[in-house]
Amino acid sequence: MVFLRAGLIIILFTAAALAAPLVPPEGFTQPPATPAQATSLSCPDAPQPFTGALDFRSKYEGSDSARATLNPQAEAAFHQQTRAIADMEKFVSTQVTAWHRSGDPRNVSCLVSALNRWATAGALLGDARNHTGKSMRKWALATFSSSWLQLQFSASHPLNAWPEQAQNITRWLGNVGNLTASEWRDLPQSRVNNHSYWAAWALMATSVVTGRQDLFDQSLAIYRIAMQQIDAEGFLPNELRRRQRALAYHNYALQPLVMIALFARANGVDLFEENRAALPRLAARVIAGLDNPQPFTLRSGVVQDRAFLQHPVNLAWLEAWCQLSTCDNKQRARLTSLRPLQNSRLGGPVTLLFGVKA
Template identity: 50%
Template sequence: MKIAAFCGLAASLLATPLYAAGLVPPAGYYAAVQVRDKAPRACPQVPQPYTGKLVFRSKYEGSGKARATLNRESEKAFRNKTAPITTLERGVTKQVSYYMREGQPEQLECALNWLETWARADALLSEEYNHTGKSVRKWALGSLSAAYLRLKFSTSQPLAPYPERTAAIEAWLIEMAELSVRDWSDLPLKKVNNHSYWAAWSVMATAVATNRRDLFDWSVAQVRLGASQVDDDGYLPNELKRSQRALAYHNYSLPPLMMTAAFARANGVDLRAENAGALERLAERVLDGAAEPDAFARKTGEKQDMEDLGKHNKFAWLVPYCTLYDCSAQTRERKREMQPFNNFRLGGDVSRIFEPSAPNDS
């Protein structure tokens, strides 16, 4: 990792608040740290940094081109091998959320210690990977950068005393982002799907956290490409290929698309008009499908698997969506009933970030 060179530059930059110039997140990320009279929460042991090959089994192993039939054995193997990575994602997001809500310095120290330990170990940077492995890398990048953003841009400036630690963390995030750009660039259109959208979100979160305009531009280009794929009826052709999981994967595509579009708009790039309002068309198609999935069943020839559609956090995209668009009263009510949204792949307290007055789970 090129930490040493980055440290000198970052130390000088951190002498003044970075949120004063350059790339910025939506307004909610500037929230001050709350201070509440609560006992410090214990900091769990840092999970062992994952420095091995990013070669993992797919949970859909052996399911054919649709990649829609869950393989329980391979899913278990995948979850066991990636457990330290998922523990890192969830743990950092949780400690940052606790810190933003309660203001205990022990929680900030915990989150920074976890991030710095993995950064200095060059974790998740292996050049040996398969499709599932590069997917895991970009998911982790999005979770970590999104949580880190809340610390970086808070008006409380909690990172100001830690220039060397944050320099190491940011250098590591940048390396993962650059690898993700390489991993997910120049794909044939038939292979551009939800993975590309999640890569866009992960790179966008890192771009804003580290003020990297080139990464920002790449992320915006991926969302434009995604929007170009939405057909006149609001379907994503490459997600329709997922057979009985087509609706679920349309819904799964929306969190990264809406988060990335919200970040783009905060920086003067409005993606709402792309392909004649494609992102809104996609969102409305999914909302209609969640209420009545027959249209997706007719499109795919398969009854839709609705398990994921019953999980409220799968609809966390509604929060940025309703800041980008004039949501109907019905959609606002649906969002209200589902809140609070807490999705670690989006940095945690999505409701709190975008709607400070929304219910929360603290």
Template identity: 30%
Template sequence: MYRRVLQIVVALVLTSMTLMTTRTANACEVPAPVKSIDPPGFYDDAAGYARAVQPMRNFIAQLNKSADNGQWSCTVDLLTAWARGNALMGPITGYQGYYERSWAGTDFALVILRMPNEVKAAHADKFAQIDPWLERIAIATRDAEAINHLHNNLVYWAGLNLVAIGTVTNHSDLIDSGLLRVREGIHDIRADGSLEREVKRGDRALHYHTFALLPLVFTAELVQRRNIDLYRENDHAIARLANLVIDAVRDPASFAKITPVKQNLFPWTFQDELSWMEPYYAHTKDKRLPSLIAPRRPFSEWRLGGNVTDTWGISLPNNPSE
């Protein structure tokens, strides 16, 4: 019952944030920077968590909507204002804030990577403030023991944070640090496609396998421009994890081969957290994916720069079928 209440509370809050952002996006009203992100744990206090993250999530929703609409001047203004305020860099007393800041920084970088090159060139003075701020976020993520000691999906997400920000700022040391973390994830994938630490999540194991796959695929895509092929590593391990999740989306009962525990999914597990399917299909042309992608489009993930379909998707067959 508690978990169901948690799902409802978080879903309602995020829905209200999206609606509020839609009304104000065109005005480009820049919200005051959130100095520190320090919510209670997601599973510790659902209502308190939702309240604490709302201002940051409102900003991210507005930022992503601006990018979705091609309102690049507004996008730059939003990022500049938060960079000048050194947003999210205040002290964190708990642990959840480290995760939130990592996800937020990843989103900021992926929004910038959606941006036409001429936009960034035209606003070089503003990016002289934005880029160092993003690097501060990345360095704080790199050095966060609250993440590093976990050796699970949050480490892989931290890796994507470092690679995405390093790509935006052309900071190779950040990219290298990110690759270490993402490669840890790739080498954690077992022969059956499972991740031992995520199996231990009990009735959330399938959710966390899906969630862990996101940063691995998006990092693999980003580093291809550096002639690094993460898809080949650990004997094509990403494909093994992808196959496990694809099978489970098509037939959730198939996950019983990994754990006998009945799985409990969030409403978003098999919706926007399947965003990895867009770049993965573009890369592999896996014939199983169009029928899974088509009814879910457009994918929009707040950690990944907004409309993932618009940025990473390709045309699907006219009649997607199994």
């Protein structure tokens, strides 16, 4: 009877844990830095909803298997074709950042109105006819969901004035999440790379927005594939194929993985030690490579293109990493020199989200 009773307690405890609502890390729930105050702010024009097929040219069109050489003509076409989506990502991130800094409810009004138009129009639900189309869908979802959940979970409850619109937007994000989940599920190992990791991060953020355990579980499943791909020296073989951009793509691949681990921890799942601490191994390799890219040169066989270091947005993940792990003085000094950091696809005002006034 004692063993039976103990077993029942364990089962009930596990069921209760599984039924717990999904939540973001604490920083994503904070109210604005200043008290709410209405102003005469007028909303900028938001991009019109993108409702067409997601059929876009790749900026690496015509490149070899390394997919590392930009095609200027194709890149210009890509930016023209995806302008509405990219501009909406910027709009959403800008409004969330402004709201965090000022507490102005007009920023919430602007954001809710714009996202509600996209939701009502069924934006981003069209057929994704190529890899670039699928990629744009999951990148946009990462931006929209990671921004939206800040309003949804804020201690100041800014969405209380918008119940119907909030429900419509949440439903739509779930529908975009359904497509993203189906497009990045069960890929062969050779095709699981940074794109899959970003899809997993989009699913993680969307799982919290919608409270859906299935999206949370799929995010973790992709994350765990990534951990198995990290070798003993902290390299990702599929990113080493990017030759002169191997370091840049290791850095890019690491960003969503750090966010997934941070959100998983907030929900009682500690991924830090997966595959003999694979994530710390990858992070250590990338952080060392920021100052000394020689190991990437040796493994890829090509001198590394380090132009990405000129853009702080590419290092915004360090804020999350220093929440997940213990950063040394050198890493903290690098962060201080870069702040405030912003990355729309990681939630927007990353420095603010992690409680640092900069």
